[in-house]
Amino acid sequence: MATIAEAPAKLGPVRAVRRRVVIAGILVAWLVLFAVLRGHQTLALAAADLTDLHRWFNDVNDSIGANRNSNPLFLYFFNEIRLVIDNLVTFIQSLISQPSAGRPVPTIGWLGVVAIAGYVSWAFGNWRVAILAMAGFTFFGLQGLWQESMDTLALTVSAVFVALLIGIPLGVWAGLSDRVNRILTPFLDFMQTMPTFVYLAPLTLFFLIGPASATIATLIYAAPPAIRITAHAIRSVPETTVEAADSLGSTRRQTLTKVLLPMSKRTVVMGVNQTIMAALAMVTIAALIDAPGLGKTVVQALQSLDVGTAFNAGLAIVVMAIVLDRVTTAASVRAEAARRSGSRFAKWRKHLLVAGGVVAAVVVYLSHTYVWAAEFPGQGSTGSAIASAADSVTTWAQDNLSGFTNAIRNLITNGLLNPFQSLLTDSPWWLVGAVLVAVGAVLGGWRAGVTAGVCVGLLVGTGVWSDGMTTLASTVVATVLVMVFGVVVGVWMGRSPMADRLIRPTLDAAQVMPPFVYLVPFLALFGATRFTAIVAAVVYAAPVTMKIIADGIRAVPETTVEAATAAGSNTWQIITKVQLPMSRGALTLATNQGLIYVLSMVVVGGLVGAGALGYDVVAGFSQGELYGKGLAAGLAIVLLGVMFDRITQAAARRTTVPSRG
Amino acid sequence: MTPTDTEVSQRRDASQDQDRTPVVSVRGLWKVFGPKAEKVPDSEELRGLSRRELLDRAGCTAAVRDVSFDVSPGEVFVVMGLSGSGKSTLVRCLTRLIEPTAGQVVFEGEDIRDADPKRLRELRRRKFSMVFQHFGLLPHRRVVDNVSYGLEIRGMGKAERTKRALEVVELVGLSGYENSYPDQLSGGMQQRVGLARALAGDPDVLFFDEPFSALDPLIRRDMQNEVIRLHHEVGKTMVFITHDLSEALKLGDRILIMRDGKMVQCGTGDELVGAPADDYVRDFVSEVPRADVLTLKWIMRPAGPDDALDGPELGPDVVVREATRAVLAAEKPAKVVENGKLLGIVGDEEILSVIAGGA
């Protein structure tokens, strides 16, 4: 037994050391060849230049545009879907955000929406989140962003509705059938690694731009968590319970409705939370394809570098995220706790709910009938105040902190980013490709190497190789920074329960924010540069990496640490020789997640001057002749994502398997 | 003489009534897990292989191999074996929670392997039910709703099923906890709910799969006594799985010992202790206090010409421990007599060797 356990432990470090030497060798060879071949075969492409592929995409787009109403596939399939979704969105918009039925205002005025928000939050959650919801919604009005907020809400609600309508049954099916689960899992994995951005471009091809295709993109992005979590919930019902139900003679349907579904309820509600948060993130980004709402305000403000307006609207997104998150979390707690409160209390609650419902209905009627309850009063002066405060903070920061912020920016840009970027973009493409394949093979095995090779080949094919390398440079630099912060904070949290208790809630809150609200404050500090995108990406990706590393450190058995302490190790030795090596699996997983999060943010950074692939995608939406190039850039992002994911996943498998021995 | 002992001997008498047809009759039952499992029981060559060889050769695990036995009405039939010997698989094959690979399972004259899904559900709803090691309760339902689940799915009305559930809850000693949720109860109480749920449908046969293995020793003893009491009150046929020999001896009228899926021996407790079939069984029963299990028929010797035959008379099924005092007190050896016929005699020597050897 002892020899079996020891053998891999001895082999592990040796192999790791050898791997490190090989990687160093590859990098040295790269540098040498770079010095010789610099500037040759770099596949650079100017901003306005197109390749044949891009022109072909343009032609496809044009011909689809021309045949949209004659091609049967469109006539009977895509257009039908679009029509249904469009009707749904328009209906909800007419309820809460857009003028409807010949009236200058929506069917339900602001007071009615606030009342419904409060009532629903109370009925599914508790009175505390009800107050939070009402305060949050009123705040949108005070910000002067009532209509924008309601547009965002309308799109989110439509997308979530359809996503759940499809996602929960699919999830139940995947939970019941191993075969369905096996088929769905790789798709869901793939969809989850894709940055939000990527869904937009191809969808516009089939569904045009506008609210309908934004909703479709959103529901495609938001359905996977619902499917995954529902399936997981069904699968985690203990086997004995199902067996016991079978042994009593339940039919399949009875087992489903009386055992599996009730026992999964709480987890499924958590899935609904994830779906809503994903949908909100996507709806804001879908502003790029002309989705109405807060995202649009932010995007327009970002593009004109109007930090104040962007901040005000970004704040509204944050508030909406907090409200939706808290309410659905409270709902999932209630799903568990409802049955616990005594039956007398439950009866009271039932009466109160009816009374509350009546009050809400009256308020809705008032808001339908009277102008004061329909249109939010005032000019949104709070919003202007917030915007101008943000502006003056920005000016102050630029005046007083610019020495400091510029120093940091220049240090990282010139010391790390520029050299690395020029190494990537000025090397011949085949050299970089060979390096990527070799590194992939060394870290993740031959399969990862082959995947990297295929991705490199396709990246060259997209015609945006050079932009891809620029994005790659930013992504790698940001990921290195994320890992540095992640390890420092993660180790601290992993070792100190106190630190964990203090920091974790902040990280949880940060994780529910839609990605691009992170851009706003850093735009104020660092201006429109690649560096802004990198910092935003670091901040966006840090929470998830910190949590994974903290959990990894915590999972190191207490006794091992105790043994090392007894042997006389100091704290530094325990961290570097025991805890970090033993959480190698967690570190690799954190790198994987870090890369994926960073990639999606670096791409969004295209909005604030990060250029490269993100810019190509954004430009593709706004300028017809660049459409094909934008689509190709979206494809390139997918390829980068797949390559990162495959290599790091394979590496994670290799590092975790031997340590289990 | 404790009350329990009397019950045990009474039950034993009932089950020895051999002319009643068995409730459950198992013939040549096989369960093989793995690819092409159905080939194994038919193949002369594969049948004979050991577990390891079978796994290497065919990639299959034979969890139950060629098991046959009968369970009489009202009997408590115990299946015992070490962990992994195929007990759980066997008991699940009897209700087709696991599909048997080969053989017959005849329940009240009907081979349940021929039952279609509808008939099988009907049997499960009315004829047999099961108690599980890890309870398998529904956490979102109160005790009474857990107990009435089986009645609910067979379409019984709410008032009627609640009434019945409350009766059974009382029967298992859970009155006052009807409205609790399972996770508010201790392990022992949860298993009482499991028991009540199994009893609610008034089945003919109860199956138990190591129901008390997850409980503390003291609670386990309570629950064992509870099962004995219930058996006494409701008189159901029971098939009881355990890996604990003392539990088997305490509850079982007859015990089937399994090893690696095969049956090693099947008999009453005193048969296993008095005449173990092989070293495996001998090893198993070596720790048992023999005086509590062996009866006089196992230790008597034929009467010799110089033996005095005017000692006390005792029956052959009297347990050694109960006979000890009488035999030692008498001057002469005791006569073992059944229906007026002298079977043999038991002297101080025989009694003392059992007491000394088995303690």
Ligand SMILES: Nc1ncnc2c1ncn2[C@@H]1O[C@H](COP(=O)(O)OP(=O)(O)O)[C@@H](O)[C@H]1O
């Ligand atoms: N679903 C299954 N697939 C493959 N092998 C199984 C399965 N269920 C049980 N086994 C194997 O069958 C053997 C008997 O298992 P089981 O009946 O659970 O034993 P017991 O209940 O006596 O501990 C074990 O070796 C187990 O690994």
Ligand SMILES: [Mg+2]
């Ligand atoms: Mg078992």
